[in-house]
Amino acid sequence: MDRHRGKGEGEIDKATLRRRALDARDGLSEETRIEKSMAIADHGAGQLTFEAGTIVAGFMPIRSEPDPRPLMASLAERGARLCLPVVLDSTTIVFRELIRGATLVPTGFGTLGPDADAAVVHPGLMLVPLAAFDRNGHRIGYGAGHYDRAIARQVAEGIHPRLVGIAFDLQEIDAVPTEPHDHPLDCVLTETGLRAFATDAFHDTR
Numbered sequence: 001m002d003r004h005r006g007k008g009e010g011e012i013d014k015a016t017l018r019r020r021a022l023d024a025r026d027g028l029s030e031e032t033r034i035e036k037s038m039a040i041a042d043h044g045a046g047q048l049t050f051e052a053g054t055i056v057a058g059f060m061p062i063r064s065e066p067d068p069r070p071l072m073a074s075l076a077e078r079g080a081r082l083c084l085p086v087v088l089d090s091t092t093i094v095f096r097e098l099i100r101g102a103t104l105v106p107t108g109f110g111t112l113g114p115d116a117d118a119a120v121v122h123p124g125l126m127l128v129p130l131a132a133f134d135r136n137g138h139r140i141g142y143g144a145g146h147y148d149r150a151i152a153r154q155v156a157e158g159i160h161p162r163l164v165g166i167a168f169d170l171q172e173i174d175a176v177p178t179e180p181h182d183h184p185l186d187c188v189l190t191e192t193g194l195r196a197f198a199t200d201a202f203h204d205t206r
Helices: 014-026 030-047 069-077 146-156
Strands: 055-057 081-087 093-098 104-106 112-114 125-129 162-166 187-190 193-196
Touching: 030 069, 030 187, 030 193, 055 093, 069 081, 081 112, 081 146, 093 112, 093 146, 125 146
Parallel strands: 055 081, 055 125, 125 162, 162 187
Antiparallel strands: 081 093, 104 112, 187 193
């Protein structure tokens, strides 16, 4: 697999690394993305562990992202409660519960989510979209910092969600430049399976 260089290998910044990873992802055909998304769902169904009733944050795919909806449906069948992120303003997202038949409305960044009547919840497991990731579980998001702030708010309240990156293998890079506010992933789920990092308490899922 071709990998891009991170800090320490030419001092390439996050914006450049993000663009390269997204360009590679954008190069996948729609048919290939569908096939890889289904493989992600199959691996996640067999390898992600959680207790029944756990609130799982998914997301609605935009642009060339993996489609997590087949995985979300599988997790719901196993007893997960689902929720989706909703952008409240330029700095804040909350998670609203997703129930069968819920009304979905535009919720920022070209995606959809439950309307204001839905309950705001705190996920115990988060499926995290990303632009790039490295072998240590560091991720590059899309630049707005919404997920980092949402995770930080939960941690401040004593809630430590398990963070599962959702990506294609070609989004892996050698090294992500890190900052103090970054929250590393516990594991990443791609079309070739689930990889746990040092932060993940569920080491049997590797």
